[in-house]
Structures are given as structure tokens and as C-alpha cells.
Amino acid sequence: MTSQLPVPNWTQEYIAANDFPIDIVSSDARGRYAIAARDIREGEVVLRAQGYAAVCTQVCRKEVCSGCFQAYSLGVLGLKCDACSMAFYCTLECREKSFDLHSRFECTFMSQIAGMAAGKAFDKAIADIDAALGVQESGAASYRRMQDLERTGVQSLVRWLLGVCVRGLIEEGGLIPTAGALPTYNAVLELVPNENCLPQDERLKLEGLYIFFSNLSSKPAKRSRKKADASPTTTLKSLSQFMASTMTPVQVSFSELFTARFPQPIDFIRIICIRQCNVFGLWDAESECLGQSFFPAASYFNHSCDKNLYFDQTMKLVPSSEANKQNPSEQDLAREMESMDLNSVKLEDDVEASNTRVFAALQRMPVLVFQAKRDISKGEALTHCYVDQSLEREERRAALKEEYYFDCDCDRCIREDNQTGDDGSVDGK
Numbered sequence: 232m233t234s235q236l237p238v239p240n241w242t243q244e245y246i247a248a249n250d251f252p253i254d255i256v257s258s259d260a261r262g263r264y265a266i267a268a269r270d271i272r273e274g275e276v277v278l279r280a281q282g283y284a285a286v287c288t289q290v291c292r293k294e295v296c297s298g299c300f301q302a303y304s305l306g307v308l309g310l311k312c313d314a315c316s317m318a319f320y321c322t323l324e325c326r327e328k329s330f331d332l333h334s335r336f337e338c339t340f341m342s343q344i345a346g347m348a349a350g351k352a353f354d355k356a357i358a359d360i361d362a363a364l365g366v367q368e369s370g371a372a373s374y375r376r377m378q379d380l381e382r383t384g385v386q387s388l389v390r391w392l393l394g395v396c397v398r399g400l401i402e403e404g405g406l407i408p409t410a411g412a413l414p415t416y417n418a419v420l421e422l423v424p425n426e427n428c429l430p431q432d433e434r435l436k437l438e439g440l441y442i443f444f445s446n447l448s449s450k451p452a453k454r455s456r457k458k459a460d461a462s463p464t465t466t467l468k469s470l471s472q473f474m475a476s477t478m479t480p481v482q483v484s485f486s487e488l489f490t491a492r493f494p495q496p497i498d499f500i501r502i503i504c505i506r507q508c509n510v511f512g513l514w515d516a517e518s519e520c521l522g523q524s525f526f527p528a529a530s531y532f533n534h535s536c537d538k539n540l541y542f543d544q545t546m547k548l549v550p551s552s553e554a555n556k557q558n559p560s561e562q563d564l565a566r567e568m569e570s571m572d573l574n575s576v577k578l579e580d581d582v583e584a585s586n587t588r589v590f591a592a593l594q595r596m597p598v599l600v601f602q603a604k605r606d607i608s609k610g611e612a613l614t615h616c617y618v619d620q621s622l623e624r625e626e627r628r629a630a631l632k633e634e635y636y637f638d639c640d641c642d643r644c645i646r647e648d649n650q651t652g653d654d655g656s657v658d659g660k
């Protein structure tokens with residue numbers, strides 16, 4: 232970090248509206264970062280950060296409810312969207328609550344993503360990348376690129392991109408009624424990208440991925456509940472307005488949506504860099520990464536290997552509207568599956584009511600709750616640890632450098648550096 236970044240206005244508004252004991256400051260060396268606005272007691276809640284564009288990974292889609300983001304270890308969740316077979320739900324209630332959001336904004340695109348794993352689209356896109364990048368020995372080069380773009384990884388990335396694109400569309404269509412009610416696309420764009428630190432080979436790989444996503448599917452998936460109206464042109468504004476004003480599922484392809492949102496490779500590279508430095512993993516109790524989400528307010532906590540905040544991702548990661556909902560037992564779930572009418576959810580024609588339900592579904596994104604690990608004095612930087620705290624100094628250093636592009640000089644690192652013997656061992660052991 233070399234230049235001083237401005238502190239975005241929304242962070243101050245969000246903090247004031249919720250009375251969190253935080254100030255955001257900025258320095259050349261550390262960028263923007265949160266400090267304690269007053270003395271904070273051990274255990275105090277410092278921030279409740281609302282999730283933005285939370286998605287589960289492709290591999291975990293059958294274990295994580297797309298409605299409430301609870302993870303279930305029952306194997307495959309029994310309820311899914313019949314149209315795309317990509318969104319799974321834990322209860323009929325969850326499916327109902329997500330229905331308008333999913334049917335109108337996600338389902339068509341999800342169907343296209345599902346098709347991508349089948350092979351041909353994927354193989355063609357790889358060939359397109361090679362052609363666009365002017366690769367000579369296309370057989371060997373394609374093979375190498377295929378290895379880089381491993382299918383399930385790319386599908387998870389597409390799911391995440393879709394989450395971000397859809398969220399942008401919903402905002403631009405005016406479906407989020409209250410300013411400041413939820414984090415915004417602009418709040419995400421204001422997060423630090425560190426794009427100047429991106430190594431050249433990574434930049435090239437992302438340019439290849441850009442070509443891949445731009446060519447993923449030239450045709451929209453064939454599904455429509457009703458006869459489609461004239462397809463909207465694919466400027467983001469007209470597409471957003473179209474989606475917000477009609478119940479007709481969108482008829483554009485994922486690639487059209489993608490290139491409208493990211494017109495140039497650099498736009499895509501930037502959002503990927505923002506993701507790399509700011510996204511939070513959604514973990515289960517066995518430390519398996521089930522998905523990812525932005526929590527923009529939480530991105531202003533800098534790193535320390537001697538953190539003074541903690542958040543329990545598996546315990547505190549609850550949908551904001553359902554903080555007290557208990558996971559149903561296996562038997563309860565089985566009973567519910569037996570008794571439900573799987574075709575009972577319908578998209579009604581009242582656009583306004585549907586828009587309200589879309590907004591309500593977005594409010595069910597996960598929330599991260601940060602608490603003080605110890606007493607913290609006014610003015611102290613508020614920090615959490617970006618990497619596994621139990622790693623050795625050198626391993627932490629390498630992970631922070633590779634993923635976040637900085638060298639940590641926290642008290643613990645300095646202490647351990649001082650204790651390190653000539654042979655590189657801590658305490659000379």
C-alpha cells in the first residue's frame with residue numbers, strides 16, 4: 232500500500248446508523264483501517280457486517296440452502312429448483328422465500344452454468360481463449376489452459392460472478408428501497424483491489440478467463456414460463472429496468488450479462504482482485520469452505536497475527552432475519568419433504584409484490600458478527616487474522632504476501648523475528 236485511499240462515505244453512515252464503536256482512518260502504509268472509537272470491553276460486539284452476494288461453491292450446492300445459507304450434512308438437500316437444478320433448499324419455506332429472486336434473476340443464468348459442465352461449451356471456450364491469445368501449439372496449450380481452468384473451480388467462480396452481477400442489476404433496477412439498507416455494488420467497488428500487485432502471469436490468466444466468460448454461451452437457455460416480451464437490449468440500465476418491471480424471466484445469456492457488467496478485461500480483473508483481498512469464505516464446522524461472500528463493512532479491519540477481534544464463522548454466520556432459527560432435525564426434514572407439494576410455488580403477476588419479496592430474500596444474506604477478543608483501548612487498530620494463526624511466522628508471511636500483498640509487522644511478528652535464531656528457528660529451538 233503506497234498511497235492514501237479516501238474513506239468511503241457509506242462506511243461512516245453505516246457505523247453511525249448502527250452505533251458501532253468504530254472509526255475508519257487512512258494511512259499511506261496501511262490503507263484504510265478501522266480503529267476503536269472508544270474503549271471496548273472484551274466480548275463486546277464491535278460490528279455486525281451484512282453479507283453481499285453470498286454464494287455457495289458448485290461442489291457444495293447440494294449441502295447449502297440457497298435461501299438461508301445454512302449448511303446441512305445430510306447429504307443432498309431434498310428440495311431444488313426444478314428448472315435449473317442448481318439451487319437447493321432446506322425447507323419449502325426457504326424455497327418460497329427465494330422463489331421470486333431465483334426465478335426472475337438467477338434461474339436462466341444458472342441453467343447456462345449447469346450446461347457448461349457438460350463439456351462442449353467448456354471445450355469451445357478453451358479453444359476460443361487459445362485463438363484470442365494467439366497460441367500456436369493449440370493442442371498442448373489448450374490442455375494446459377484446461378488444467379488451469381478446472382471445471383468445478385470455474386463453475387464456482389461463475390456462480391460468484393452471477394451473484395455479483397445479479398445484485399448490481401437489482402440495485403440498478405431500483406428494487407432496494409431504502410438507501411443504506413444493504414451493502415451496495417459501489418461499496419464493493421470501493422474495496423481495495425491491490426491490482427497493481429497482481430503478477431503478470433496471473434493477469435494473463437485472468438485475460439484468458441475474461442474471454443472464457445465472454446463466450447460461455449451465445450444463446451439464452453431455452454426456458455420461459457410465458458412468451459417472452461421483446462428481449463431487452465443488453466445495456467445494464469435497460470436490462471435492470473426490464474428485470475425490475477416485468478415478471479418475464481430474463482432472456483439474455485450469461486455472457487451478455489457478463490460483458491455488459493465488465494465491458495473490458497480490466498473491469499473483470501479489478502473485481503477479481505477486489506475478491507482476492509476482501510472476500511470471506513463461508514466455512515462449516517469441519518473447516519470445509521462452502522461458499523463465499525463479501526461483507527464490505529468488515530473489509531476495513533486490517534490484519535494482525537495478534538488479532539484483537541474474533542468472529543465465529545460457523546456459529547455466528549446466520550441469516551439476519553432468522554437469527555434464532557434452529558437447524559431442523561433429519562426426521563423433521565424428511566417429514567416436511569413427504570408432506571409438501573413441490574409444485575406449489577408460483578410466480579404471481581404482481582410485480583410490486585414480487586419486488587418486495589426479492590428485497591426480503593436479499594436481506595437473508597449471512598451476517599458476520601465481530602467481537603472483542605480482549606479489552607481494546609480507544610484509538611487501537613481493530614484487527615482480525617487473515618491467515619491461520621497457528622502457522623509459523625514464515626508461513627504466515629508467505630501466505631499474506633501471496634494473497635494480500637503486504638508484509639506483516641505486527642507485535643507478534645516483530646517479537647518472533649527477534650526471537651528467531653540464526654538457523655531460522657523460533658526461540659533457537
Ligand SMILES: C[S@@+](CC[C@H](N)C(=O)[O-])C[C@H]1O[C@@H](n2cnc3c(N)ncnc32)[C@H](O)[C@@H]1O
Binds near residue numbers: 260509
Ligand atoms: C481487507 S483489506 C483491508 C482494508 C484495506 N487496508 C483498505 O484500504 O481498504 C486487505 C488489504 O489491506 C492491506 N492491509 C491489511 N492489513 C495490513 C497490515 N497489517 N499492514 C499493511 N497492510 C495491510 C493490504 O493491502 C491488504 O491486501
